[in-house]
Amino acid sequence: MNDGVVWLTIFVLSVFVGIEVISKVSSTLHTPLMSGANAIHGVILLGAIIATAETTNGFAVAVGLVAIVLATINMVGGFVVTDRMLQMFTRKKKPARNEEGAA
Numbered sequence: 001m002n003d004g005v006v007w008l009t010i011f012v013l014s015v016f017v018g019i020e021v022i023s024k025v026s027s028t029l030h031t032p033l034m035s036g037a038n039a040i041h042g043v044i045l046l047g048a049i050i051a052t053a054e055t056t057n058g059f060a061v062a063v064g065l066v067a068i069v070l071a072t073i074n075m076v077g078g079f080v081v082t083d084r085m086l087q088m089f090t091r092k093k094k095p096a097r098n099e100e101g102a103a
Contacts, residue, residue: 034082041075 025033048071052064 034078034085038075038078038082041071041078045071045075 045068048064048067052061052068055061055064
């Protein structure tokens with residue numbers, strides 16, 4: 001069997017398993033799940049930087065730079081979304097009482 005077919009089969013199956021797992025997660029667990037995914041994206045970004053730095057092939061450098069840009073956008077966007085989700089759960093501060101007229 002061709003190695004490309006094996007890798008494609010593994011990729012397609014992992015996509016289906018990922019969709020099934022994510023769809024079963026309750027909405028209260030999405031914020032911690034996204035925080036963990038952001039940490040993984042940081043590792044992926046670091047790996048892309050290291051792999052791009054080690055190559056001398058021009059095409060590999062170009063693909064590595066595209067991977068670095070996309071991983072950075074994905075990681076920063078994930079942190080922004082997580083931050084907005086966490087802001088939804090914070091309590092709004094009540095304004096301080098003005099005690100000038102109390103005496």
